[in-house]
Amino acid sequence: MFGLKADWSLDVFERYFTLGDYAGGEARWCPGCGDFAVLNTVHRVLRDAQLPPEKTVAVSGIGCSSRLPHYMGTYGFHGLHGRALPLANGVKARRPDLDVWVATGDGDCFSIGAGPWIHSIRYNMDMVVLVFDNAIYGLTKKQTSPTSPTGMTTNTHPHGAPLPALNPLTVTLGISNVSFVAQVVDWNPPMLYETIRAAHRHRGTSFVRIIQRCPVFSDSFCKPLQEDASRILLLHHEDGIPVDDSVRRLFENQREHDPADWLGAMEIARDSSRVPMGLLYRNPDAVVYEDASARGLDKTNAEKLAAIESALDRFSI
Amino acid sequence: MTTHSEQSGNVVPMQDRGGDALRIPEHIVEIVSDSGEGAQKCGQTFGTISGKMGNGVWTVEIIPAEIQPPARSPAGASGIRIRLGSSRVTNMGDEADLVVAFNEQVLFSRIANGAYKEGTIVLLDNKWASDPQEKIRQQYAAAVAEFQEHGLVVHELPLEEECLKLVANPRRGKNMFVLGMICQIYSRDTDLAKQEIAHTFAAKGDKVIQANHDLFDAGYRFAAEQVPYHWEIPPQETGHGRRMMISNGNQAVGLGVMAAGMELVSMYPITPATSASHYIAEVFDGVGGFVHQAEDEIAAIGFALGASFAGKTACTITSGPGMALKTEMIGLAVMAEIPIVIIDVQRGGPSTGLPTKVEQADLLSSLYGEPGDAPKVVIAPATIEECFHYVILARRLAETFRIPVIMLTDANLATGVQPYPRPELNEEWLGAPVDQSPWDPSVPPYDWNEETGLSQRPIPGQRRGEYVLTGLAHTNRSKVAYDSDSNQRSMEYRSRKLAALHRTLKRPQVHGDDEGDLLVVGWGSTRGAIEEAVDLLRSEGRRVSSLHLHFLSPLEPGLPEIFGRFKQVMTVEINYSDRADAPLITPENRRYAQLAMVLRAQTLVDVDCWSVVYGHPLQPGMLYQAIEAKLNTLNN
Secondary structure (H helix, E strand, O other): OOOOOHHHHHHHHHOOOOHHHHEOOOOOOOOOOOHHHHHHHHHHHHHHHOOOHHHEEEEEOOOOHHHHHHHEOOEEEEOOOOOHHHHHHHHHHOOOOOEEEEEEEHHHHHOOOHHHHHHHHHHOOOEEEEEEEOOEEOOOOOEEOOOOOOOOOOOOOOOOOOOOOOOHHHHHHOOOOOOEEEEEEOOOHHHHHHHHHHHHHOOOEEEEEEEOOOOOOOHHHHHHHHHOHHHEEEEEOOOOOOOOHHHHOOOOOEEEOOOOOHHHHHHHHHOOOOEEEEEEEEOOOOOOOHHHHOOOOOOOHHHHHHHHHHHHHHHEO | OOOOOOOOOOOOOOOOOOOOOEEOOEEEEEEEEOOOOOHHHHHHHHHHHHHHOOOEEEEEEEOOOOOOOOOOOHHHOEEEEEEEEOOOOOOOOOOEEEEEEOOOOHHHHHHHOOOEEEEEEEEEEHHHHHOOOHHHHHHHHHHHHHHHHOOOEEEEEOHHHHHHOOOOOOOOOHHHHHHHHHHHHOOOOHHHHHHHHHHHOHHHOHHHHHHHHHHHHHHHHHHHHHOOOOEEOOOOOOHHHOOEEEEEHHHHHHHHHHHOOOOEEEEOOOOOOHHHHHHHHHHHHHHOOEEEEOOOHHHHHHHHHHHHHOOOOEEEEEOHHHHHHHHHHHHHHHHHOOOEEEEEEEOEOOOOOEOOOOOOOOHHHHHHOOOOOOOOEEEOOOOHHHHHHHHHHHHHHHHHHOOEEEEEEEHHHHHOEEEEEOOOOOHHHHOOOOOOOOOOOOOOOOOOOOOOOOOOOOOOOOOOOOOEEEOOOEOOOOOEOOOHHHHHHHHHHHHHHHHHHHHHOOOOOEEOOOOEEEEEEEEHHHHHHHHHHHHHHHHOOOOEEEEEEOEEEOEOOOHHHHHOOEEEEEEEEOOOOOOOOOOOOOOOOOOOOHHHHHHHHHHOOOOEEEEOOOOOOOOHHHHHHHHHHHHHHHHO
């Protein structure tokens, strides 16, 4: 090509990332676990976006899903139970140049991490939050989670979970400054890919609840949805998640829903007769916290020293 | 009584030095009122003026026990104590010499606290003597009689009446009138005082400044005419020619945070730590920093750890209950070797305890609070000046040793105000920018040095440095360790870092003779009171010395040898211990003060302790008696 410098094109070649660049250690989840599908999809989205691995940070809490950073070739932070979000927010606070991904689960996010969940949605820092929701504690072997349906038998509730499940969609939609709420299932690869890609492209905290198979401990949670696609309500809109015809053909229940319509999103989220799939809500204009927290990164040492001297002046005798 | 006299060099000239003023070396002044009457502002300004004149000063706030205490109640006592002297003052001292009280009821809690002695002068607002309510008039009369019985010298003065000549609501303004009074009584520089008043009310405009200047002048004239005391405390404090400044400990921490190059303070509101973050928030923009008020204490440290992992220098500032919540995160920082500075402004515990009052009771939980073995650095500044420098030290240690550093201050340092030499800033303190150069992939993220346990860490953004930090046991490649050997080895390296740091520390200096009957060992804010008591006993020929520890993990070197040169070693601390002679207590079941427990375990010396938890800073007089009693048992 005319005018193209050879070293520049070489550099581009050198910095082309393949799926392998995003892969870490061999993933160790149970056979049939939905987490594999999510991991592979994340690798593909990263590859397609050509994100430099060294500029990407995968943060997680504790649980099956939170092993994800170990299976990435990027930087990772496998933190504490329920605390993935404060750690991720901190990473982003003064390093807006880093691309932050959070892997968390229904126990990690909606139970022990419920406080940080609420507040991180409100901080709305630019990151993707993938909640792997299998309605069960898997790593600790089958305890009731906040999203376990009433009556689900677990090791802590052998006679069936006594309470109605928490609805993560209505809760998240109800938080001030929420900017992106989507839901998807792990067993539909095109929708999973498009949803995570859209989440990554959104500036703000993109909350994606992934309904995820756990064939070992909570098979009853996903089985009915897999076997009867009419239980799923496919959301589509020109501003929503791109849905191609192959996907459309699978779901008889569909609804055109404008992701700018918060009330419509709440109505869809509240309707327990159908499991929505797609983008419920997006607000590109929500306040992004790092616009405040990362201010002043360009201060020079001379400016800093002058500011400290003037602070000392205030106390000087 | 003062110690550490420094020779007078450039005494600030005073404008109004009455010829009749009596020269005294020091005095303790208290201003006590209902909450919201501005006694603290009055005292702080008085302390600042005195500090600027070159006097030694220590101020301590008297904080009411309730949020909105009823007026005229002992529980509502709000105020301030200012101890000012010719030379350096290092603690709040014993009983007050002069008290200005806005009502009589607030004095009862001070009397109960032992704050006054026979002969303490009380300048009392007499408005209550003519209150329309008979009950109040009776209360007032009864109280005055009781004070006189206690030996207090009460002067009933028409403070309210005088203020009403200038302002409609004396609740706002009486404090400046009183400031004028005490500035006259103690021959303070009126120009300096007016500058301080102007500074205080700068945001409110010239009219408000003028009104307060008028109140000040009125109070000044009133005292000259009506108060039969006039003293002079000639300043000798010069800092050896160095420029001086005056602040409280939390402000010093805030200044230290900036001078240490911190970019992020991540906190959750908790008394008495929060005012440090308030101060930082006020000035942090200047250095491009950010105060994050997190949703809870755990998220606060988590946020800081996230930033630190990403190469940015961060700290969290909290107090006891917050420390308890942060323990899991501190363990993570130890395990994954994430540098972090944690400032704990200690208050009384356990549980909610005494939120506004001082205790040194977080030492053991700082050392051992986490599940598993979690070696970390614990340091304790002893003075307000050290509150500044220790933040810089803490950052450097955290990064060099890739370890959490807990800095223990307390409510006494946090709110105490003292003059100290103005720090000379150093650009190196700000630290280097985040390294984003490519990482040598042959170097693992935990390339532990066999001898020291130290290693360098890759920072996100560094090519080929990608690794996954984890709180799980891990190999030097940060891979989850499924083998028993990795855990044993990594534990050894993390522990060895403390031994490596220990090697670099200097032997602590004994205050007083290197040998004797008793060595008093302290840590943190008690230094001034301990040394004052020890000096007094030494001046009476007693064979007592003191040692003040600044490093608590690792401990400073040479302790067994130093201890061996004294008949007895005894710690003095503000935390709970069983008295040796208390009911049921035997040497077998006695619970020792916290530093004593550490020293006994580490040195195998039979270290005794004396500690109290009254919630107030140690008073040198009380300490004098305790040490004297101990010395008497040793010599019998």
